[in-house]
Amino acid sequence: MKRLVTDRVLLLVALLVVLVVWMSLLGANGYLVAPYDVDYLLSSLESVVPLCLLGVAELLVIVSGRGGIDLSVGAMVSLVGMAFGFMVGDWHWPVWIAIIGAVLAGAVLGAVNGFLVAWLGVPALIATLATYYAFSSLALVSNDNAPISTQPVQDLHSLTSTVGQVPTQVFTFLLPCVVLAWLLANRTNYGRRLYAIGTNEAAARFAGLPVVKIRFRAYVLSGALSAVVAVITVAQFASARPDAGTVGNGMALPAITIAILGGTAITGGIGRIGGVVIASLFVVWLNAGILLAFEDSRGSQYQLLALGAVLVASALLNRATLTRRE
Amino acid sequence: SKKDQPATGDQARVKVAFVPKLQGIPYFEAMNTGGQKAAKDLGIDWIYKGGTTADPGAQTEILKSLIQQKVDVLVVAPNDPDSVVPILADAASKGIKVLTSDTDAPNSVREMFVNQATADGIGKSVIDSLMTAMNQRGKFAIVSCGQTAANLNSWIDVQKRHAAEKYPDATLVDTVYAGEDEAKAVSMAKDLMNAHPGLTGLIGQCTASAPGVAKAVREAGKIGKVFTVGVGTPNSMKPYLQDGSSSAAVLWDVEQLGYLTAWAGLKVKKGEQPQATSNVSAKLPAVKYEDKTLLLGDPLKLTKDNVGDYDY
Amino acid sequence: MSKTEGQEVVLIAVLAVLWLALGFGTDTFFAASNLQNILATVAPVTIIGIGMTAVIVTGGIDVSVGSALAVVLVLVAKLVRDSGLTLVPAVVAGLVAGGVLGALNGVLVAYGRVHAIIITFGTLNIFRFVALQIFEGKEVAGVPGTLELLGGGADGRSFGIPHSWLLAVLLAAGMWFYMRHAPTGRHLYAIGGNAPAARLAGIRVNRRLVGVYAVTGVLVGLAACCVIGGGGLVAQSAGTGLELQVIAAVVIGGTSILGGRGSVLGTVLGALLVGTVTSAVTLLGWRSELTALFIGVFILLAVGADLVRERRRRRE
Amino acid sequence: MTTTTDALLSLTGIRKHYGGVYALRGVDFEVRTGEVHGLVGANGAGKSTLIKIISGAEKPDDGTAHLNGTQLAEGDTVAALKAGIATVYQDPQLFGELTVAENVFVGRELRKHGRVDWPQQRRRAGQLLESLGLPPKLAARRIADLSVAEQQLVSVAKALAHEARVLILDEPSAILTDREIDTLFHAIRSLKERGVGVVYVSHRLDELAQITDRVTVLRDGNVVASHAAKDLTVRRIAELMVGHALDDDTAERAAPTGEPALVVADLRRRNRFTGVSFEVRPGEIVSLFGLVGSGTGSIARAVHGVEPADSGQVRKGQTAMLPGDRARQGVFATKSVGFNISIASLKGLWLKRKRERTTAEEFIRRMRIKTQGPSALVATLSGGNQQKVVLARQLVERPEVLILEEPTQGVDVGAKEEIHSLVGDIVGRGTAVLLVSSDLPEVMRLADRILVVRGGRITARFGKGAAQADVLAAAAGDE
Numbered sequence A: 001m002k003r004l005v006t007d008r009v010l011l012l013v014a015l016l017v018v019l020v021v022w023m024s025l026l027g028a029n030g031y032l033v034a035p036y037d038v039d040y041l042l043s044s045l046e047s048v049v050p051l052c053l054l055g056v057a058e059l060l061v062i063v064s065g066r067g068g069i070d071l072s073v074g075a076m077v078s079l080v081g082m083a084f085g086f087m088v089g090d091w092h093w094p095v096w097i098a099i100i101g102a103v104l105a106g107a108v109l110g111a112v113n114g115f116l117v118a119w120l121g122v123p124a125l126i127a128t129l130a131t132y133y134a135f136s137s138l139a140l141v142s143n144d145n146a147p148i149s150t151q152p153v154q155d156l157h158s159l160t161s162t163v164g165q166v167p168t169q170v171f172t173f174l175l176p177c178v179v180l181a182w183l184l185a186n187r188t189n190y191g192r193r194l195y196a197i198g199t200n201e202a203a204a205r206f207a208g209l210p211v212v213k214i215r216f217r218a219y220v221l222s223g224a225l226s227a228v229v230a231v232i233t234v235a236q237f238a239s240a241r242p243d244a245g246t247v248g249n250g251m252a253l254p255a256i257t258i259a260i261l262g263g264t265a266i267t268g269g270i271g272r273i274g275g276v277v278i279a280s281l282f283v284v285w286l287n288a289g290i291l292l293a294f295e296d297s298r299g300s301q302y303q304l305l306a307l308g309a310v311l312v313a314s315a316l317l318n319r320a321t322l323t324r325r326e
Numbered sequence B: 001s002k003k004d005q006p007a008t009g010d011q012a013r014v015k016v017a018f019v020p021k022l023q024g025i026p027y028f029e030a031m032n033t034g035g036q037k038a039a040k041d042l043g044i045d046w047i048y049k050g051g052t053t054a055d056p057g058a059q060t061e062i063l064k065s066l067i068q069q070k071v072d073v074l075v076v077a078p079n080d081p082d083s084v085v086p087i088l089a090d091a092a093s094k095g096i097k098v099l100t101s102d103t104d105a106p107n108s109v110r111e112m113f114v115n116q117a118t119a120d121g122i123g124k125s126v127i128d129s130l131m132t133a134m135n136q137r138g139k140f141a142i143v144s145c146g147q148t149a150a151n152l153n154s155w156i157d158v159q160k161r162h163a164a165e166k167y168p169d170a171t172l173v174d175t176v177y178a179g180e181d182e183a184k185a186v187s188m189a190k191d192l193m194n195a196h197p198g199l200t201g202l203i204g205q206c207t208a209s210a211p212g213v214a215k216a217v218r219e220a221g222k223i224g225k226v227f228t229v230g231v232g233t234p235n236s237m238k239p240y241l242q243d244g245s246s247s248a249a250v251l252w253d254v255e256q257l258g259y260l261t262a263w264a265g266l267k268v269k270k271g272e273q274p275q276a277t278s279n280v281s282a283k284l285p286a287v288k289y290e291d292k293t294l295l296l297g298d299p300l301k302l303t304k305d306n307v308g309d310y311d312y
Numbered sequence C: 001m002s003k004t005e006g007q008e009v010v011l012i013a014v015l016a017v018l019w020l021a022l023g024f025g026t027d028t029f030f031a032a033s034n035l036q037n038i039l040a041t042v043a044p045v046t047i048i049g050i051g052m053t054a055v056i057v058t059g060g061i062d063v064s065v066g067s068a069l070a071v072v073l074v075l076v077a078k079l080v081r082d083s084g085l086t087l088v089p090a091v092v093a094g095l096v097a098g099g100v101l102g103a104l105n106g107v108l109v110a111y112g113r114v115h116a117i118i119i120t121f122g123t124l125n126i127f128r129f130v131a132l133q134i135f136e137g138k139e140v141a142g143v144p145g146t147l148e149l150l151g152g153g154a155d156g157r158s159f160g161i162p163h164s165w166l167l168a169v170l171l172a173a174g175m176w177f178y179m180r181h182a183p184t185g186r187h188l189y190a191i192g193g194n195a196p197a198a199r200l201a202g203i204r205v206n207r208r209l210v211g212v213y214a215v216t217g218v219l220v221g222l223a224a225c226c227v228i229g230g231g232g233l234v235a236q237s238a239g240t241g242l243e244l245q246v247i248a249a250v251v252i253g254g255t256s257i258l259g260g261r262g263s264v265l266g267t268v269l270g271a272l273l274v275g276t277v278t279s280a281v282t283l284l285g286w287r288s289e290l291t292a293l294f295i296g297v298f299i300l301l302a303v304g305a306d307l308v309r310e311r312r313r314r315r316e
Numbered sequence D: 001m002t003t004t005t006d007a008l009l010s011l012t013g014i015r016k017h018y019g020g021v022y023a024l025r026g027v028d029f030e031v032r033t034g035e036v037h038g039l040v041g042a043n044g045a046g047k048s049t050l051i052k053i054i055s056g057a058e059k060p061d062d063g064t065a066h067l068n069g070t071q072l073a074e075g076d077t078v079a080a081l082k083a084g085i086a087t088v089y090q091d092p093q094l095f096g097e098l099t100v101a102e103n104v105f106v107g108r109e110l111r112k113h114g115r116v117d118w119p120q121q122r123r124r125a126g127q128l129l130e131s132l133g134l135p136p137k138l139a140a141r142r143i144a145d146l147s148v149a150e151q152q153l154v155s156v157a158k159a160l161a162h163e164a165r166v167l168i169l170d171e172p173s174a175i176l177t178d179r180e181i182d183t184l185f186h187a188i189r190s191l192k193e194r195g196v197g198v199v200y201v202s203h204r205l206d207e208l209a210q211i212t213d214r215v216t217v218l219r220d221g222n223v224v225a226s227h228a229a230k231d232l233t234v235r236r237i238a239e240l241m242v243g244h245a246l247d248d249d250t251a252e253r254a255a256p257t258g259e260p261a262l263v264v265a266d267l268r269r270r271n272r273f274t275g276v277s278f279e280v281r282p283g284e285i286v287s288l289f290g291l292v293g294s295g296t297g298s299i300a301r302a303v304h305g306v307e308p309a310d311s312g313q314v315r316k317g318q319t320a321m322l323p324g325d326r327a328r329q330g331v332f333a334t335k336s337v338g339f340n341i342s343i344a345s346l347k348g349l350w351l352k353r354k355r356e357r358t359t360a361e362e363f364i365r366r367m368r369i370k371t372q373g374p375s376a377l378v379a380t381l382s383g384g385n386q387q388k389v390v391l392a393r394q395l396v397e398r399p400e401v402l403i404l405e406e407p408t409q410g411v412d413v414g415a416k417e418e419i420h421s422l423v424g425d426i427v428g429r430g431t432a433v434l435l436v437s438s439d440l441p442e443v444m445r446l447a448d449r450i451l452v453v454r455g456g457r458i459t460a461r462f463g464k465g466a467a468q469a470d471v472l473a474a475a476a477g478d479e
């Protein structure tokens, strides 16, 4: 019981179970406008994919410490998405080459952030705020504000069809990326060092770790993951939009929210991939449930309340348990 | 509270769901009002469900929840015409009838598009109104909203072409994008007036920038020197039409658009094809149908004389 | 007492160069109407930036200001339009509403002892929800010109200068004096430098934190009144993305995002720089989409200048 | 416990636990007016915890504290400060971006018309610094630009800035040189004359006879003895602390041979050090010794490569460095003991978790680290044990050159013995050791050669068996 409140992943799993059981009961008893069933949950996974991948990207940079954060992920999704759109839609590159090209482009954009943050020492919040502005502007300029949705781009939608009820991209993109990220964080020396520099940078430097390179790579990875999301988003919507990752509130704020909700410590050095995965499942399924709870437009409003309340409550709960342990 | 379950005897009531680009702007709320009126007249269920931001992703999630709800007819005003293509195909494959309204998604499986007015009609009407005010000559600029909004961009194309063809003495000097943000539209309109001292015309391309450009003219004290025309809703344009900072607003009867949308939904569900000209209601006596497109009619020109007739 | 006032000098120089270049490059930059427009446009960001500077100096951040602005906007707009509130009560209502939201942030940050970015990410969503509830699904159109004195029109100016910007400068001067010379103002720097040590030194850390967030809220309220100004339309999307603009102004002004260092005067100049760049893009007839690119570049230049100065200090 | 009439501060039955760790198990403690009360104990004995309870930084689980007969509020630093309890914590609690003067008065600023009275503060701070042997002009400098030792003295000045009735000093001397310690003692004596009660925590047991009137020894959260200082010898105190008798023989090592493992030639960094040249052979311990600010730490860090040098050459084999500031540069506090030990010696792509565990277990055994095991969090260990963990990290790789900066700072005598003998082992196996320490007996005991640094230059070189007084005189300069 005590671990339930101190261990963020366990807590989230418990919350997730409560949510699903409760919503299913509501649905079965006619309190929702439609059943909250397996099919619905599986089809919602489509929204989990980008959220979870960007959440993992945020985890990597937040864990790297020194106020690590990446506000530019949404802008990178827009810009890489446009690049991908050009490669597939205008230049008619084969899809696989274009995907590799997109990921490389994302890595390059991430490297710009990494250079600013790790090499020059610009605080991450500021560096990525600047690149957020710059990348989103470039995305708009790249094709005169217009989306790219020529036939080859529309054909990309087959990348995101379904296997059974599950969106294909869960298997082709999400799981491989999450497994790789998990291995990276927990089973490689790079992961160890990443957590080390985030926990205590000075100690890491004395221990002879190449702090700059390690942090730089975290931002490159964040760019590459954003590129994967860009590819998925272009395919899912059959269109490369210059504001794909920045429209509305953009993709960065939800991704950071997911990372934090998943238990990533904003001070660096602490955070688990599993937490991010469960947190994104929780938020998406919660939102999907809320939409079914209202027949009219209020659902989207209550989603905001729920997300805010869950974030504040979980942070305070974490704090309370930490204080008690001290 | 327990939601109303369709009673077994009520099977026949058709559920028409409309998904606007976003909730909470008067334009779509007025469509909702019209849709509700039609629902009462026609004996159908009308669902209005929109996101809090004009974001294709949020729209997709709402569409998904409506598919899960197994509505009979799904009408959408897409934020991005191409982005809704896949989800609409998904809906159709589950036996749901799919339509678009307000903004079309021509590449989708939609069976019908309920068009308020053609891009041609709106674009030309805006230019003609502005040119009347500007005496057919001078410099003008456009304050548009979302950079990627497909319908706004198509109107801009028509406006450019039409102005070039019909008003050789008028020149379009700049097109700027203020987002869906009135304050930003005000500031950018002022920037345009400063940048081009000879500017005499401004177009507010959407319901946020139409009052914005008028307010800018009013605050700059240039009423009578700079003329504005915009695509704005009656209540928001009323004060500006009255003091002359706006010469005219081009719109259409949005409530009737909502009404027509609901009517079209029912038609499609029943599998009926509208006639070339249909009598929908007293207010919509002759709606034209051609090429899978139902046309509400000509654009409505709001001036200080008729703006009081509408309340949204 | 630390000498951080280097950024102001750099900013003044950059602004002077920009203004001169624009003055020569365009016929209209120095037109009164243009300068008035720039000042009126940057006033709300400047006003909120004053509070944000203090918040960031304490080592915190407030990303909820955009949503809080939306709450105050819709509240005041409705009060003015539907209840016929006059200028003073309307402004008071705005300040109180903003203050309550800010104080809520402050209490959660101070007593929850959770990093401010997490708390305010949460309240960003919650406040937006509250705003939407007050909107009741409709934007507020036809707001009368009750707050004209704070707006961008002719009534909103004295000696040709917009009141809202004058107010911003006055408030900034007051905040500068407070943070520079008042003991409790100095404590903000101490808290940002080392909060546990500040507690041990007997500084009322929680009180100061609640204070700075509440003041930021009050300033958000005031900014909302300026935005409503001559009336018109308040849309549901109001304030979206404002937090990033404010943070950009503060950061360009030389305040360290890490806390413990910064000045309000820099923020005033930073906001002015952003306003100048935005206006310049239109004046020069460049594509408006490029504005964001330039803002990004200026953020980097500003931080780069700060880094170079700090390195030089270290080497001395 | 009976409260004697002249007790200024008295604590009764203080208990405190952190999770499963009992830091204090019912401690009685009192300080009389005008008394300097030494508080000693091994690492983790509970000294700092007791002090935090007096100062209000921690709340006791049980027990009461009285000052002059009035009960003190629990866990309230403001109330304690108001009551006249001034505390210098083990780690300086300062504000890097503020000036020295502001730091001295922070929280209790000198005011004029509600504003901070800058000139007055600067002047008063200058006087206080002078009384501690620092130049008054330092008052206008930013804390971040000061050395650790200077910062430590600023914390003392901060405590002296207000009329204190009780002054608590938690290991103020750990990073100070003897000269600075003398100045500090001078300041303490004058407070004592004014009737202030002083609590003085130190691991340098030889200081106790000089400055304290009474000594209380803590062991595992209990008071094991409390006697007049004159009745105790250093040896007796040490025995009380560790709970068994000590033997103090130093092992003789074979003379170093072979090519130098570390060669430093004409190393220079502006304003820090210049013309630094020396070599260290395998199996040799060379010590850099100097007073505060002399540049020894900067030289060591530049040799290791974590701080820059402007010119000069360093030729070295594989090098590891034990940093001087354990909390800031040593431990990864939220990570496990195993993580901390292995982090510098990861090889290849994949993490070898089994090897990490066995290595950690081996070092825990070899270095007698008191912990539940490799997966325990380092933050739960006492300071001395954390120091051993950080030292273990440097030894995993068997470096050719080992740089030790203040290896036994803040470490109790038992652990100090163990660390010294570990260093002996390491050198015995052919590692070259560069030792930077402000603890002269430690330097005398361990070093084969001593290089005295003054003003950033090596001013004297001594071999083994040099007289302690000569070394000190060289470091202090002839006056």
Ligand SMILES: Nc1ncnc2c1ncn2[C@@H]1O[C@H](COP(=O)(O)OP(=O)(O)OP(=O)(O)O)[C@@H](O)[C@H]1O
Pocket: A326, D018, D019, D021, D022, D023, D041, D042, D043, D044, D045, D046, D047, D048, D049, D050, D090, D379, D380, D381, D382, D383, D384, D410, D411, D412
């Ligand atoms: N915040 C904390 N959380 C958990 N345990 C703690 C904490 N602070 C102290 N302890 C434990 O309490 C015990 C007493 O620690 P304390 O710091 O008082 O020792 P000390 O005598 O000051 O040692 P040192 O000489 O190393 O400074 C130790 O076992 C320590 O590990």
Ligand SMILES: Nc1ncnc2c1ncn2[C@@H]1O[C@H](COP(=O)(O)OP(=O)(O)OP(=O)(O)O)[C@@H](O)[C@H]1O
Pocket: C316, D144, D145, D146, D147, D148, D149, D175, D271, D272, D290, D291, D292, D293, D294, D295, D296, D297, D298, D299, D324
């Ligand atoms: N000329 C100078 N200008 C600025 N700072 C100086 C100067 N000289 C010395 N310092 C400061 O004093 C410190 C000198 O410490 P150094 O390492 O050289 O000697 P140390 O006695 O070993 O000090 P430490 O206790 O930090 O190890 C540095 O941390 C530096 O910040």
Ligand SMILES: [Mg+2]
Pocket: D047, D048, D049, D090, D383
């Ligand atoms: Mg201690």
Ligand SMILES: [Mg+2]
Pocket: D296, D297, D324, D436
């Ligand atoms: Mg040193």
